[in-house]
Amino acid sequence: MKKIAVFTSGGDSPGMNACIRSVVRTGIYEGLEVYGINRGYEGMIEGDIKLMKSSSVSNIVQRGGTILKSARSMEFKTPEGRKKAYDNLVTLGIEGLVAIGGDGTFTGAKVFHEEFGIPTVGCPGTIDNDIYGTDYTIGFDTAVNTALDAIDKIRDTAAAHDRIFFVEVMGRDAGFIAIESGIGGGAEFVMVPETQTDLNAVVKSLREPKASSIIVVAEGDELGNAEVIMQLVKEKIKDDTKDFKVTTLGHIQRGGAPTARDRVLGARCGMGAVRGLLAGETGCMSGVINNELVYTPFSECIGQHKPLHPDHLSLLDILRI
Numbered sequence: 179m180k181k182i183a184v185f186t187s188g189g190d191s192p193g194m195n196a197c198i199r200s201v202v203r204t205g206i207y208e209g210l211e212v213y214g215i216n217r218g219y220e221g222m223i224e225g226d227i228k229l230m231k232s233s234s235v236s237n238i239v240q241r242g243g244t245i246l247k248s249a250r251s252m253e254f255k256t257p258e259g260r261k262k263a264y265d266n267l268v269t270l271g272i273e274g275l276v277a278i279g280g281d282g283t284f285t286g287a288k289v290f291h292e293e294f295g296i297p298t299v300g301c302p303g304t305i306d307n308d309i310y311g312t313d314y315t316i317g318f319d320t321a322v323n324t325a326l327d328a329i330d331k332i333r334d335t336a337a338a339h340d341r342i343f344f345v346e347v348m349g350r351d352a353g354f355i356a357i358e359s360g361i362g363g364g365a366e367f368v369m370v371p372e373t374q375t376d377l378n379a380v381v382k383s384l385r386e387p388k389a390s391s392i393i394v395v396a397e398g399d400e401l402g403n404a405e406v407i408m409q410l411v412k413e414k415i416k417d418d419t420k421d422f423k424v425t426t427l428g429h430i431q432r433g434g435a436p437t438a439r440d441r442v443l444g445a446r447c448g449m450g451a452v453r454g455l456l457a458g459e460t461g462c463m464s465g466v467i468n469n470e471l472v473y474t475p476f477s478e479c480i481g482q483h484k485p486l487h488p489d490h491l492s493l494l495d496i497l498r499i
């Protein structure tokens with residue numbers, strides 16, 4: 179293998195740049211030519227691909243977002259779109275791919291790999307932490323810390339006015355950001371898609387006098403978003419003296435400088451992806467489990483819902499007493 183290409187796809191996450199940098203420099207270190215594909219599968223279809231040098235990835239390790247930009251591509255979901263993408267790779271002589279993204283990106287990579295057989299290794303780039311085959315995904319730690327910082331600030335105003343805050347965090351249908359920011363931020367309740375929350379218990383707790391009350395709601399909770407849940411609680415509590423507020427953190431959770439953990443994880447997964455390609459690994463993701471680099475087939479990464487840790491669920495009950 180002499181030429182490989184790297185791209186970022188789906189939702190961006192802090193630490194993707196550290197991962198790109200590691201892929202480019204590991205590739206060059208190993209004697210490869212490394213190409214960068216702009217805007218994920220969209221750029222692969224359009225041939226928006228450039229040769230990268232070591233200096234192409236200078237001064238990016240500390241930046242959020244992705245220098246290769248990211249996109250969602252409908253055309254790549256069609257056989258014609260994927261054929262165009264493959265032809266562009268063949269024209270440039272690219273023999274291996276590193277795909278940085280989430281489960282959608284790996285679904286696309288799996289289909290592409292099965293169709294054309296081009297060796298492909300993924301790196302788990304998503305803030306949601308919902309990828310099987312790695313303890314943590316690149317961007318998760320930064321997103322949790324951003325949410326935590328916001329919760330700390332909200333607590334100040336909640337305490338000053340005895341307000342009850344419902345704080346909605348990202349994570350799609352996974353509750354990892356909610357549970358870790360909730361535990362770290364001392365939330366009274368954390369509502370996650372993985373478990374059912376007893377609203378009567380929430381109401382009972384909120385009736386007790388407290389300096390402030392913060393309820394963290396994962397965006398994918400089955401009862402609805404934070405606004406809907408706030409209304410449900412308000413109707414049940416029947417107390418006009420209580421002041422309810424909703425804050426949806428939104429895209430600030432995606433941005434910002436990556437934490438040290440995300441930079442190191444991105445670098446490590448990137449190195450693992452290139453070394454994996456050279457060692458004949460393909461159709462799999464380079465992740466870190468129990469502090470070891472491991473390769474997990476795409477089919478396992480995308481086919482399973484990673485569970486929340488039972489200790490984290492226990493802590494929610496214990497710490498609010």
Ligand code: ATP
Pocket residue numbers: 187188189190219249250251252254255256279280281282283284285286287289303304305306
């Ligand atoms: P995040 O979890 O952060 O949203 P993601 O990688 O899951 O990131 P998606 O938008 O779901 O983001 O997927 C990224 C891209 O992968 C899609 O825009 C599409 O081009 C490609 N893709 C997803 N599913 C398929 C599929 N079944 N076949 C081909 N390509 C796909």
